[in-house]
Amino acid sequence: MTDWLPAVARRLGGPVEIVGRGPLTGGYVAAGVERVDLRLGDRTVPVVVKPAAPVEVAAMRAVAVVEGVGVPRMLHPDPLVLTWVEGEPAREGDPVPDDVWRSVARVHRHWFRKRARGIPVVDATWWAGLCDRTLVALRGGAERSGEPAYSRAADLVTEWAGDARIRAALALLPRTLCHGDPHRGNILGTTLIDWGNARMAPAGLDLAVLEAQGRCDESAYRAEAPALPGPLAAVEQEWARAHVHVQYLGFAADHLGAARVTEMVDTAADALARLGPALTTCTNGTLAHQE
Structure with missing residues (x-):
């Protein structure tokens, strides 16, 4: 056609x-x-x-x-x-170009606390759906390999699907338009491609994906992005770390093996353990009324 x-x-x-x-x-x-x-x-x-x-x-x-x-x-x-965008995907270990950080910052700033039509919203229901999709891969890995790491991860993700800390963070944090999947394979030169996983979510989602892949200098992003007060920024950071490691856990189960699944689920669990105190600090202050 x-x-x-x-x-x-x-x-x-x-x-x-x-x-x-x-x-x-x-x-x-x-x-x-x-x-x-x-x-x-x-x-x-x-x-x-x-x-x-x-x-x-x-x-x-x-x-x-x-x-x-x-x-x-x-x-x-x-x-x-x-x-068409010329170029090869960024190699593992390559720094994220400043122009990519600026692009992400400008999108985040423009859509901060707004709603882009036709883009899914990351809320408690969306999170539960992500956990359900992740469980399919984890249970499949357990059946395929017999590795206990997959079953342990599935048990944790089942608990996290209704986690009160996640729900509280998503009720508190402002959203913006996020790329949702800005790994280095989606960076060609200074261009961020493949927006098929875009979502309205806390901005930390995109930052956590980029940070999880190696060294990052976020100064170009911070110079233009909307800033959150310190306690709220801490909530966003820990929520995002947990979210991203669950987001890619299904891929890890299908392609990367039990050791990587264990590493990722432990990282998510550690982030959730820090998220609870961060929420307490935030909600005990004046920030409780900002969202």
């Missing part, structure tokens, strides 16, 4: 024709994602064409209104056609 071509031609400023196409491969590229080469005058313009996931379409519309961010440009919503 090429009925998207006229709309893309209008966005690109001239008639186009397809001169090449092929599936994108490598990493964890979703099925059905293609690179399509278009001829525009005497130039070849590559674009990405992928199935239209409603959340990603909504996210691309939401980030398009934020100035000074490095993200692909949406040329068509269904199928989703995006401008």
Whole structure:
């Protein structure tokens, strides 16, 4: 199907024709994602064409209104056609470029305490659903391998699905538009790609994903991002660490093995242990009335 071509031609400023196409491969590229080469005058313009996931379409519309961010440009919503981004994913251990930190900060600042249409909200119900999805992978790992680490992790995640500390943190923390999955594989040069896991959540979610992958200098982010008071920032930090390690626990169960599952579930448990006192400090002060 090429009925998207006229709309893309209008966005690109001239008639186009397809001169090449092929599936994108490598990493964890979703099925059905293609690179399509278009001829525009005497130039070849590559674009990405992928199935239209409603959340990603909504996210691309939401980030398009934020100035000074490095993200692909949406040329068509269904199928989703995006401008091509040159470059290889950031390597393990590479620092996150300052321009990526600035892009995240500007999105967080623009959407701080607002609601972007069509983006899911991370609340207690959403968290319980995440735990349920994670349990499928953990129980599958236990059945497949017989490793007790998977069963232990499943028992903890079952408890955490209704954890009062998580519910209290999510009731207290302000939300913004988060990428939701800004690992280094989604960073090409200074561009943050693949917004299909976007969500309205506390900003610490994106920071925790980036921090979990190695050394980080957040100064470029902190210079532009909305700041939280110290006690509330501590709540956000511990909530985010717990959340992120549960978020990727299913992937670890499927691909990384029992040792990594144990490491991640222990990190989440430690963060939750610190979250309780952080909430007490926060709610015993004037911050209890800020959300």
